[in-house]
Amino acid sequence: MSSPDRRTLIADTAIATVATAGLRGLTHRAIDTAAGLPAGSTSYYFRTRTALIGACYARIAELDLDDFDSGQPVPSDAGQSVAREEAAAAIGALLHRWLTTGRDRQLARYELSLEAARTPELGTALHQAGLAARARAAAALAALGAARPAEAADVLVAWTEGVLFDRLVGAMARTRPAPDPAELTAVARRMLDAALGVGSPGG
Template structure:
């Protein structure tokens, strides 16, 4: 296994550990166990807990960009002929993915984001991780005709985070089924209409 592959394996195991056990459960030993690696492997690559948390931020951002790359590969790069309804359907599918297959990643991201508000030394990595998502959202919204794409992207990301948090960790989340793509699509259409309005 190459060095980058080993670092990704450890980062993925750390994200899963945060999702299942919270930050209190994030130890080098716990990540070694989750990754199926010999004791001491995680501390070899990430000497401190802060370094391990930063690796989680960066890996989460990388995985989110990979999700968007897959979406673009399936639906084509943003262009002037983009159909808003088709984009809404595709974004609904992406949200459904994050609410199901990507659930643990989102839970870990929320937990890690809160940690960064208490530890300024982690804030820079969190902010760097968030810029990629906003940049991609701004490109998509510009292609859809947003008059102020960066501002619209901020709203889109905030709305997306709010929906994900509400459905995964909000008060009614435990007793509510995950919405399917058909349920999410009209919600996404309303959100797009709002962020694209002049």
């Protein structure tokens, strides 16, 4: 296995470990074992725990942005209202993915974000990931006619984070029904309409 592939394997294994065991389970030895690698492999590529956490956060950001990019609808020629509906469906589908098949990755992201907030060395990776997400959102909102795309993106990203946190680890998370694509699209439609109203007359 080449070095880049092994780095990715280690990061993916570490993310899965954090999702199931929390940061207390994140040790070099545990990742070697879970990844089926020779002892010392993780510490060879990521010598400190901080470096390993940084690799996890970078990998999560990469995968999240890939999900965002792959889920964007093809620009519609049928009018802005149709384009907005397609965008709401895309956001709803993205939320559904992150609440189901991508659930562990999002749980790990919350764990790692708290650690990054406490560790100056990790702050840059957290900041860069946030900038990238907002840039993607701003571009999409500008295409939909947002008057102030950057401000609208801040709102949309914050609300998306709120929905994810509430449904994954909020006080009512354990009693909520399974994520429903139609319901999440309806939620996304309301978030999108409100975000697009930022900076508009009466918005």
